[in-house]
Amino acid sequence: MYYSKLFPKALKKPPKDAESANAKYLMQGGFVHQEMAGVYSWLPLGLRVLKKVEDIIREELDKLGCQEILMPAIHPKANWEKTGNWDSFDVLFKLKSKIGGEIALGASHEEIITPLVKEFLGSYKDFPIGLYQIQNKYRDELRAKAGVLRGREFGMKDLYSFHTSLKDLEKYYEKVAKVYEKIFKRCGLKAVRTRATGGTFSKFSDEYQVITESGEDTIYYCTKCKVYYNNELVKKGNCSEGHKLEKGERAIEVGNIFKLKTKFSKAFDLTAVNKDGEKKPILMGCYGIGTTRLVGSIVEANHDKNGIIWPKEVAPYDTHLIALFGKDKKINKKVKTVTEKIYKVEKNTLYDDRIDVHPGEKFAVADLIGAPTRIIVSEKTLAKKMIEIKNRKTGKIKMQKI
Ligand code: ATP
Numbered sequence: 001m002y003y004s005k006l007f008p009k010a011l012k013k014p015p016k017d018a019e020s021a022n023a024k025y026l027m028q029g030g031f032v033h034q035e036m037a038g039v040y041s042w043l044p045l046g047l048r049v050l051k052k053v054e055d056i057i058r059e060e061l062d063k064l065g066c067q068e069i070l071m072p073a074i075h076p077k078a079n080w081e082k083t084g085n086w087d088s089f090d091v092l093f094k095l096k097s098k099i100g101g102e103i104a105l106g107a108s109h110e111e112i113i114t115p116l117v118k119e120f121l122g123s124y125k126d127f128p129i130g131l132y133q134i135q136n137k138y139r140d141e142l143r144a145k146a147g148v149l150r151g152r153e154f155g156m157k158d159l160y161s162f163h164t165s166l167k168d169l170e171k172y173y174e175k176v177a178k179v180y181e182k183i184f185k186r187c188g189l190k191a192v193r194t195r196a197t198g199g200t201f202s203k204f205s206d207e208y209q210v211i212t213e214s215g216e217d218t219i220y221y222c223t224k225c226k227v228y229y230n231n232e233l234v235k236k237g238n239c240s241e242g243h244k245l246e247k248g249e250r251a252i253e254v255g256n257i258f259k260l261k262t263k264f265s266k267a268f269d270l271t272a273v274n275k276d277g278e279k280k281p282i283l284m285g286c287y288g289i290g291t292t293r294l295v296g297s298i299v300e301a302n303h304d305k306n307g308i309i310w311p312k313e314v315a316p317y318d319t320h321l322i323a324l325f326g327k328d329k330k331i332n333k334k335v336k337t338v339t340e341k342i343y344k345v346e347k348n349t350l351y352d353d354r355i356d357v358h359p360g361e362k363f364a365v366a367d368l369i370g371a372p373t374r375i376i377v378s379e380k381t382l383a384k385k386m387i388e389i390k391n392r393k394t395g396k397i398k399m400q401k402i
Pocket residue numbers: 108139141148149150151152154155156253254255256288289290291292293
């Protein structure tokens with residue numbers, strides 16, 4: 001991609017009200033644009049990162065045998081009334097339709113997937129099954145702040161699994177837990193499995209937390225259980241097993257996994273006929289990853305004072321190629337020829353080909369956008385028949401012969 005053509009260019013300064021690193025750098029770098037509190041447009045650079053994250057998730061879930069679907073963003077009120085969530089889900093967006101009746105904007109999709117599965121499956125032979133989607137969710141969050149970490153419209157991968165026995169659900173749940181570890185690792189994040197309360201139907205659920213100063217949550221490590229606990233579990237400085245806990249750490253919840261058991265299948269009468277011909281309720285699990293929050297968390301965990309340091313697998317571009325031009329037209333032509341040649345060979349490169357831009361500004365943009373490798377071609381490097389290669393993370397520079 002020619003930087004001269006890229007929409008939009010990086011801003012000279014971060015937006016004034018950007019408090020967190022992800023808000024600051026994602027907006028200044030031209031990855032996202034804020035439309036209102038908690039609502040963002042994803043611009044070409046940001047969308048490249050988001051798609052890479054989504055593709056990692058797809059790849060890993062498909063390997064597990066899950067199937068991708070896409071459910072609607074607008075939901076019938078009746079489904080949400082059936083579970084009681086029309087009244088109890090406090091951040092649900094509710095719309096009035098011109099053709100009559102009310103509609104919910106999808107805040108989660110148990111209310112759609114449960115009756116959907118009931119429509120097609122009903123024998124024990126049909127299970128287990130795992131269905132997922134990657135889609136925007138809508139929640140009228142009161143505290144939409146910290147950039148893309150807490151949005152009112154945000155991306156989520158939601159997987160739902162369906163089982164005929166608790167043992168099968170538990171086995172599957174642990175498999176997903178392993179897959180989650182792989183996904184976060186590939187995204188360049190260390191996300192720790194953290195025990196949280198499980199709601200009415202299960203004692204515990206698990207969250208995946210990225211330990212970083214800017215996190216909203218506080219988690220505690222129990223050296224005896226060798227388990228992280230979420231704040232809400234922790235009573236009087238003790239873990240749920242009664243052990244004394246050490247100081248808490250700030251963290252961002254990037255994903256969570258829940259055993260819903262029969263909570264939704266009972267509401268929608270989702271059953272399967274077993275071997276003896278009896279109808280039994282299906283047991284469900286649900287597994288979320290906040291895809292847009294994940295991008296924000298990667299920035300929170302991977303940046304310095306100059307900008308973002310993207311982990312390789314999710315970087316918008318592998319290489320940021322810079323041509324430095326001076327006053328001498330002949331030399332400029334040579335610099336351009338060499339740079340264009342590199343651009344043709346190096347895949348996945350952002351090429352700053354701008355002519356009247358100061359070198360310092362080009363370097364600042366490269367640091368801000370955060371591609372893992374920066375290559376410079378200039379009069380100085382060509383005089384030695386070299387190009388300069390810099391590692392964004394380590395700052396190490398090496399010269400390479402051309
Ligand atoms: P939180 O505790 O942060 O409010 P949650 O427990 O309500 O989130 P779920 O409804 O289970 O989260 O959603 C699954 C995942 O979606 C979360 O783990 C988180 O990564 C992400 N997520 C939830 N709410 C938001 C939001 N408002 N903006 C961005 N991502 C979100």
